[in-house]
Amino acid sequence: MMFKKLYILLIVLSVTFAACSKENAGNKVVYRVTLESQWSADTYPDAFPNEAGLSPFLAFSHADYIELFNTESLASPGLKAMAENGSINPLDQEVQQFIDAGNAADLVTSTRISSPGIATTELTVTQESSTVSLVSKITPSPDWFIATKNIQLYEDGEWVDKIESVTIFDAGTIVGSDFYAPSTPRTTPNEVSELTIGPLISENTSILATVRFERVE
Numbered sequence: 001m002m003f004k005k006l007y008i009l010l011i012v013l014s015v016t017f018a019a020c021s022k023e024n025a026g027n028k029v030v031y032r033v034t035l036e037s038q039w040s041a042d043t044y045p046d047a048f049p050n051e052a053g054l055s056p057f058l059a060f061s062h063a064d065y066i067e068l069f070n071t072e073s074l075a076s077p078g079l080k081a082m083a084e085n086g087s088i089n090p091l092d093q094e095v096q097q098f099i100d101a102g103n104a105a106d107l108v109t110s111t112r113i114s115s116p117g118i119a120t121t122e123l124t125v126t127q128e129s130s131t132v133s134l135v136s137k138i139t140p141s142p143d144w145f146i147a148t149k150n151i152q153l154y155e156d157g158e159w160v161d162k163i164e165s166v167t168i169f170d171a172g173t174i175v176g177s178d179f180y181a182p183s184t185p186r187t188t189p190n191e192v193s194e195l196t197i198g199p200l201i202s203e204n205t206s207i208l209a210t211v212r213f214e215r216v217e
Contacts, residue, residue, distance in 0.1 A: 027127050029159055032120060033059050033108065034212040035136060039115040043206040047199035049179045054113040054146065054209065055086030055137035060095045061125040062104035067150065068095070068133045069192050075171045079135070079192070083145045083171035084183070086112075086137040105129035122216065130154035134211055138168070142176030142183065144195055145169055148211045159215055166211045168195040 035057050041048045060068075068091075069079050078091030088109050098104035105126045110119035113136070125132065130153050138144040148165045172190030174183055177198045195201060200208060 029125050029215060030217045031123050031125055031132070031153065032212075032214045032216050033057075033123050033132075033134065034118065034120040034214070035110065035113060035134070035209060036118045036212070037113050037115040037209045038206065039208050044200070044208070046202065047179075049140055051140065053115045053117065053139050054119075055082070055139055056088055056112050057110045057119065057134050057136035058082070058088055058091055058095070058107070059109075059121075059123055059132060059134035060098070060104055060107040061123055061129045061132050061153075062098055063129050064131045064150065064152065066098055066103050066131070068135065069147075069149070069169075071169075071192050071194065073191060074189050075173055075192050080143075080171060080173050082135055083137055083143040083169075084174060086139055091135070103129070123213075125153055127154055132213060136209075138200070138208070140179045142174035142181045143171040144198070144200070145171065146209050146211070148213075151213065153213060153215075160213070162212065162214045164210055164212050166209055168200060168208060169193065170195045 037054050039052055069075060076094060078094040081087045082091045092107060095104060095107050099107060106124040108121045108123050110121055113119045132151050132153060134148045136146050138146060146166050146168055151163060151165055153160045170193050172192055173186060175186055
C-alpha cells in the first residue's frame, strides 16, 4: 500500500513538473533582431553622403509601460549620446536599470552597419516583457536616429511570428538640417520628434532601413 501511494505521488509530481516546465518554456522565447540598411546611392540619389551607415543598434525587451523615449519629452543623457555620437553607453546603463528593477528582460547590441548592410542578433523576450524597442544613429547626421518603439510581440495569448517597423527621429539636441551640420548644441533642447525636414525627407527618397523581429524558438 505504501509503495502504491509513493508511486501515485511520483506520478503527480512528474505531471506537475512537466506542466511547470511547459509553462516556463512558453513564457520565454527568442527573437532574431535584424537591422537592414537599404540606404544607398540608388535608393537616396540626392542624399547619400560619404561613409553613410548606421551606428551599432541597441535593442531590448521590456514591459509595455516602459519607454526608452517619447515625443513629448527631452532625450535622456543616454539617448542624447547615441543620437549625437552613436555611442551605446550610457544608454545601455539606463536600460540595465530597467532590467535590474524587473521591468525589462534582455538587452542586446550589434556592430556598426555600413550602408547598404545588415546586422543581426538574438533577443530573449518574456510574457511580462513582451514589448521591444530598438535605436540606431544615422551617420553622418547631427542627431538623427532610427527606432522601433514599443512593438508588442505577444498579443491575444499568441507570440507574433514576424513584424517589421521603423521610424526616423530627431533627438532635438543639435542644431542642423543636413548631414554635415556643425555639432552645435541647442541652447534649449527640443523634445524628441519624428524627422520632418532635411535631405532624408523628400520625394526622391525610399526606405532608409528595415527592422525585423522574427521568432526563432
